[in-house]
Amino acid sequence: MKNNKVKLELKGITKKFGKKAVIDNLDLKIYEGELFAILGPSGTGKSTLLKIIVGIEEPDSGKIFLDGKDITELPPNKRNIAMVFQSFALYPNMDVYRNIAFPLKIAGLKKEEIEKKVNSAAKLLGISEILPSAVSKISGGQKQRVALARALVREPSMFLLDEPFSNLDARVRFTAREELKRLREQLHSTFVYVTHDQRETSNITSRVGVLNNGKFQQIDSFENLYNFPKNRWVGDFIGNFPMSFIKKSDSISWGFRPEWALAGRGTLTAKLVTNELVGDINYWMCEIKDGSMVVLRGDKPKEVGSTINFKLNKYNIYKDNNFVKQVA
């Protein structure tokens, strides 16, 4: 990915609502052909960031480059970036066909050309049969496909998707994810999408940017986010459980994942607080001497209050909450 051309670059973007900087001096490079995920808790400014890229929100400072061209001052209709909103934003006064045809009609294409493009987009997304339907009559999954079709008919420079899976029910969600991956491969286009759910990033994205406090805390593959969280916040946010930390001195602590620890042996001790089953794996949520919580993997539930010995096969060293190195 790194050798690729830079598709989109954000330099020093700041956006304030009132006094609060939702986006704070943020830098980002997206490479051509990437499927990039922006991950962060609700209310951290993920949607705002997409809206800044597409041109609906104006940044207070900073520059945006698309294919090396400064587009900061361009209105959304001149940027050629497609965006699919979380609500899908289908025009209620148009049927499915006219929704998909809309950007082409605005661009002034001929009727036959519009028809050809709409039909091929509908075919690509498997929605040819519902073209004459009213948008109020179709399912959530279909709505998303219509929104995607409308985004891709105009062959935009890149795609932005805001929480593309959150409005779908669990059954369709999985196939929608795979479909997005397939779509990117077929179109050879650049996709950026936003999610607050890390399960929606792990297996389909090239890189994930973890957004918090107006900045990317870390941009990396999901494996690296899990194994080498750059700071404590990322360690806490990524994974089924927050990373466990053992304080070694005022500034140094060790961080570890449940599967890095071996329970039953060792000199470290913890007191069991609760058992928790995730899938078919049992976890022991324990409290250690300094009062912080650690999560260990144990074969079966144990009595609450019992003492557990453990040792670490692998751990990360953090100095002042920042990653230093991994010890294995």
Added chain:
Amino acid sequence: MKIKQIKKYLLYAVAIIVAIIFIYPLYILFLVSFSPTTTTLDKLFPSQLPVKLTLANFISALTQYHFVAPLFKSLEVAFMVGAITLAIAIPAAYGLSKLNKRLGNLIMVFLFIANLVPALIIAIPISVEFIKAGLFDSPVALALAQSLFTLPLATFILLGSFRAIPKDLESQARVDGMGLFRTIYTMLVPLAKAGVAAAFLLSWLTSWDEFTFAVILSPLKPTLPVIVYINITEGSLIQAAAFAAVVSIPVIILTVVLQKYIRGIYLTGGITG
């Protein structure tokens, strides 16, 4: 099931009663206009049902007084007021809908203050200016003056309609390639059509029976309400009734035409699919 049905009938009953209350005066107006005076005004206890119908009142009213010119003047001014009001209120309401809600509402309140000042107080200085500008008695002048009073309410109605349109729809239209003005006029206005129709109708109606501005700004070429007033004061009550019937006919037509867009939802600003 049963309770539901009883509720339904009760609702119909109430609707019918309300309708009668509103329609009764109109009915009496038409009754008086189309009946000879011997069966209505001359009687101490006139019949509520038509005894004899006649066009005589209309014929005498329409031949005795210059009625055609005021009718066309009124129509011209009313449509102008509707157009001027929408032309100004649409961008105003759009702008207000972009502000945060509290600030938008505050500004809306200030706009309504113009309505608190009696028309007479505004009309006289305005007419002085219009005389200077050579606009005295002109329909445009009267329409502009009346729009002062229709604008706040129209803006208020449109503000509600614009606010009710999901923000993403507007953003989507921009992303899909529309410029700002095109988005407002070809995407948002159609989505807010209930509010637009309501704002137009209310402005039109306000102008249609507006009196104070009309009598001060346009006394030589009067509008219908002024002519009706003159007839009443001249004592020809029966012809005034005939006039009043004439006045209400365009109102009924316009309301029937526009009501399919409105359906009573404009106050909540709902958008129809």
